[in-house]
Amino acid sequence: MRKNPRHLFWLIIGLTILAVFINLPKISNLHFANKTFNFDPNSIFSALKINKTLNFREGLDLKGGTSLVLQANMKNIPSAQRSAALDSAKTIIENRVNLFGVSEPLVQTSVANNNDYRIVVEIPGLTDVNQIRNLIGTTAQLTFWEEIASSSAKVASPDTINIGGTNFKKTNLAGSDIQQTSVSFSQNNGKPEVSLVFTTAGAKKFADITQRLVGKRLAIALDNQVIEAPTVNQAILGGNAVIEGGFTTATATQLSTELNAGALPVPLSILSSSIIEPTLGSASLVKSLLAGALGFIIIVIFMTVLYGRLGIIASVALTLYTLFVLGLFKLSSITPYGITLTLSGIAGFILSIGMAVDANILIFERMKEELRQGKPKVTAIELGFSRAWTSIRDSNISTLITSSVLYMFGTGMVKGFALVLAVGVLISMFSAIVVTRTFLRLVYK
Amino acid sequence: MNIIGKKYWYFLFSLIIIVPGIFSLLFYGLNLSVEFTGGSNLTFAFPSKASNKEAKQISAIFTQNKIKIQNLSASGNQIFVKSQPVDEKQDILITQEIKNTLGNFQQQSYETIGPTIGGETLRNAIYALIIASILIVLYITWSFRSVPKPTSSFRFGVCAIIALIHDVLVLLGLFSIFGHFLGVEIDSLFVTAALTVIGFSVHDTIVVFDRIRENLKRVGGENFSEVVNNSILQTLDRSLNTSLTVVLVLIAMLLFGGDSIKWFVVALLIGIISGTYSSIFNASPLLVVWQEIISKRKK
Numbered sequence A: 001m002r003k004n005p006r007h008l009f010w011l012i013i014g015l016t017i018l019a020v021f022i023n024l025p026k027i028s029n030l031h032f033a034n035k036t037f038n039f040d041p042n043s044i045f046s047a048l049k050i051n052k053t054l055n056f057r058e059g060l061d062l063k064g065g066t067s068l069v070l071q072a073n074m075k076n077i078p079s080a081q082r083s084a085a086l087d088s089a090k091t092i093i094e095n096r097v098n099l100f101g102v103s104e105p106l107v108q109t110s111v112a113n114n115n116d117y118r119i120v121v122e123i124p125g126l127t128d129v130n131q132i133r134n135l136i137g138t139t140a141q142l143t144f145w146e147e148i149a150s151s152s153a154k155v156a157s158p159d160t161i162n163i164g165g166t167n168f169k170k171t172n173l174a175g176s177d178i179q180q181t182s183v184s185f186s187q188n189n190g191k192p193e194v195s196l197v198f199t200t201a202g203a204k205k206f207a208d209i210t211q212r213l214v215g216k217r218l219a220i221a222l223d224n225q226v227i228e229a230p231t232v233n234q235a236i237l238g239g240n241a242v243i244e245g246g247f248t249t250a251t252a253t254q255l256s257t258e259l260n261a262g263a264l265p266v267p268l269s270i271l272s273s274s275i276i277e278p279t280l281g282s283a284s285l286v287k288s289l290l291a292g293a294l295g296f297i298i299i300v301i302f303m304t305v306l307y308g309r310l311g312i313i314a315s316v317a318l319t320l321y322t323l324f325v326l327g328l329f330k331l332s333s334i335t336p337y338g339i340t341l342t343l344s345g346i347a348g349f350i351l352s353i354g355m356a357v358d359a360n361i362l363i364f365e366r367m368k369e370e371l372r373q374g375k376p377k378v379t380a381i382e383l384g385f386s387r388a389w390t391s392i393r394d395s396n397i398s399t400l401i402t403s404s405v406l407y408m409f410g411t412g413m414v415k416g417f418a419l420v421l422a423v424g425v426l427i428s429m430f431s432a433i434v435v436t437r438t439f440l441r442l443v444y445k
Numbered sequence B: 001m002n003i004i005g006k007k008y009w010y011f012l013f014s015l016i017i018i019v020p021g022i023f024s025l026l027f028y029g030l031n032l033s034v035e036f037t038g039g040s041n042l043t044f045a046f047p048s049k050a051s052n053k054e055a056k057q058i059s060a061i062f063t064q065n066k067i068k069i070q071n072l073s074a075s076g077n078q079i080f081v082k083s084q085p086v087d088e089k090q091d092i093l094i095t096q097e098i099k100n101t102l103g104n105f106q107q108q109s110y111e112t113i114g115p116t117i118g119g120e121t122l123r124n125a126i127y128a129l130i131i132a133s134i135l136i137v138l139y140i141t142w143s144f145r146s147v148p149k150p151t152s153s154f155r156f157g158v159c160a161i162i163a164l165i166h167d168v169l170v171l172l173g174l175f176s177i178f179g180h181f182l183g184v185e186i187d188s189l190f191v192t193a194a195l196t197v198i199g200f201s202v203h204d205t206i207v208v209f210d211r212i213r214e215n216l217k218r219v220g221g222e223n224f225s226e227v228v229n230n231s232i233l234q235t236l237d238r239s240l241n242t243s244l245t246v247v248l249v250l251i252a253m254l255l256f257g258g259d260s261i262k263w264f265v266v267a268l269l270i271g272i273i274s275g276t277y278s279s280i281f282n283a284s285p286l287l288v289v290w291q292e293i294i295s296k297r298k299k
Helices: A005-023 A043-047 A079-099 A129-136 A200-212 A249-261 A278-307 A309-332 A343-372 A377-409 A413-443 B004-027 B052-064 B088-102 B115-143 B153-182 B188-219 B224-256 B259-298
Strands: A027-032 A035-039 A065-072 A106-112 A116-124 A142-147 A160-163 A166-174 A178-185 A192-198 A218-222 A225-228 A240-243 A268-276 B039-045 B069-075 B078-083 B106-113
Touching (some): A005 A309, A005 A413, A192 A249, A278 A309, A309 A343, A343 A413, A343 B224, A377 A413, A377 B188, B004 B153, B004 B259, B052 B069, B052 B088, B115 B153, B115 B188, B153 B259, B188 B224, B188 B259
Antiparallel strands (some): A065 A116, A106 A116, A142 A166, A142 A218, A160 A166
């Protein structure tokens, strides 16, 4: 049963070095012994040609920013198409958020109570109310109109317009059928133009329309203002089109950007929103970190006073525990499951330190008891671990049950807390049992 | 030391704390934050100290715009307003009017939660509480399945949950009193604290139960109350040391952690202390009471 503690010891040392390496901040131009040192944990990624960076992801409450819950008004959308409409609205909001140029924005959809369609948006660093209003406003809506048999009677209906005596009917092709736009320059006269690439569905619609319009005119309108109405010379099947409307480079770029941002397929309204000033957030961060550091020192002193040499070993294990958890947080930032640090998450982390210490207290108290019954030291150590194990296991599993229920039902802050607590409990089982036992076996061999 | 012998005194002490809290819950209820009820939280920061004049003006502007203010307080150069939901357009209107009448200021935070979201948050919190409790009873019943007769593992699960309900009632009752007299709000941080307390409460109880299980296997269940009493005493050092560590860390957080988490930490402190008390003086003595009732019936 007794494995060689040496192997475990080297494993722990290896993990520790790795964790220290990950946790180290970027250091540049450090002067030491007449030499200059540069260090960046991300250098390993660039050496491996992986385009990732390690960093602590800070939540909005620490970094400042805006969080919004938008509700989609699905009244006019058939129920079968609602989730598709929500997804495309999400993509468009994502595009618009990306135009703000902030790092790591979050856009998610959620369906509550089966018929409440929502988009949750978190934008770090953005605290301007006006910009947020633009986020859900309507941007450029591009529409395509086909020429219909000319009649002298003017038809007044929202689906038809009259340009210079010719009637045009609205087609089913719209801005949402555009996949991508860009600015290009005409091969004929060198003037700027906007090129469109349609989606697969859009390309098919466009091909159908141009096929039946050969020799007739197709009008393109932006927000119901006709930009141009060229005659279709031949059916266009490739899914590409060009708008020429007499642009300057600036207006062409603007139109292209607006079209890229896209028009919303459903009207959205703001269900809830909150703006957190970055100063408020960073003040909280500094305070919580200070409290955490202080709490840590208190635990180290307390454990050393209570358990002497054992307490020092437990403190070392606790230091490693902190390094492992922080390292894992930082590592998670390069995976799709990044853990975001929030104020409540930090509280959860500080609390998990308390739970990590509890495991050691349980073990040490058990050792004391076994020693009092006259067992030799080495036996007492082993018995302390094996007899305390059932209570450590059961109590930690019940904490894991609570945190996973919290994670499933919680929103935002509660979720962050639950995740950190669960990660903390799992790692604390490793540090309090494996790490402490390995050190003790080496010391009392 | 005979803890089991004085068990009814300890139950009485718990009741002295819980009963006023229950009355407060019935009469005053809980002071729920806008996160649960729906509404707005706005913070305005002025260049110099905010006085009554600023507070009155802001309140007048809100009334003009037909937005009911629930609470308005000033601290330093900041004024905090809690009101019915203010939408983005109203917010722009209000900030413009404040700028016109009071000069330069900064809107430091703007938070609006629609009533639907608020209700959901509360419902989810209650669901989480119930589901976590059920799962924990099931887990304990399963994990303690090997306890020898005359007791049963199901009783361990139920007693752990009674201790848990004890801690939740202490916490909710005290915060209902705090809410009425000190204006402390129940927000989602409080829910987080309450759920942590549940985790800790069961954690503490299980440590004592684990020892009872071990001792029962060794000496059998002939003298059940003595086994329970010994188990409590054997785990007493650990219970107190662990709680003391956590309490010390929480006191550090309370003193240096800043205002935004102050009541969160207070909630955790109350919960941890109550959890330690209930694991020693309620959960295990209840096992004995249950055992006594059953053996009396058999006679």
